[in-house]
Amino acid sequence: MGFLSEFKAFAVRGNVIDLAVGLVIGTAFGKIVSSLVADIISPPLGLLIGGVDFSGLSVTLRQAVGDTPAVTLNYGLFIQTVISFVIVAFAIFLVVRAINALKRKEAEAPSAPPAPSVQETLLTEIRDALRERNAQERG
Known part of the structure; x- marks a missing residue:
């Protein structure tokens, strides 16, 4: 191939x-x-x-010198991102939980029994005919 x-x-x-x-x-x-x-x-x-906004929190590792910008450790942005993640994860959890509850209710709803197969129908007719025949022979 x-x-x-x-x-x-x-x-x-x-x-x-x-x-x-x-x-x-x-x-x-x-x-x-x-x-x-x-x-x-x-x-x-x-x-x-x-x-409260954590995004402004940082530690300066090296001060700005001339045209070179300062080097900062922006731990506040990280905290803000973690908080946003937790909120998003919780919101998704609630949505998935609601969907699962709806599916569970749908699954628990009584459903109609399946229609009998052709074989089952024929066997039922044979059984009924035999019962009728036996009843006629006895009475």
Whole structure:
């Protein structure tokens, strides 16, 4: 099998297509979650904690000299990123939890029993005919 035909077989395989669709939907879902966190969850949370912003916290490792900028260790940005991650992770957890609860309710809903197969129908008719015949012979 040549390189191009092998690549074609790989690229059009269902798993790769599913992965691509999942990636596109995941990216769009990431934007929704980011908006949820930035526009819905963070403002009230910011009010609760008094608008604390850690992004300005840093330690200067070397002062600026002339045109050379200062070298800083921006640990505040790291703390802010960790806090944002925890908020996003918690929001995703709540969404996944709600989806799983809906799936669980759907799975618990009683479903109609499957229709009997042709064989089951025929066997039921034979059984009923034998019962009727036995009843006629006795009575």
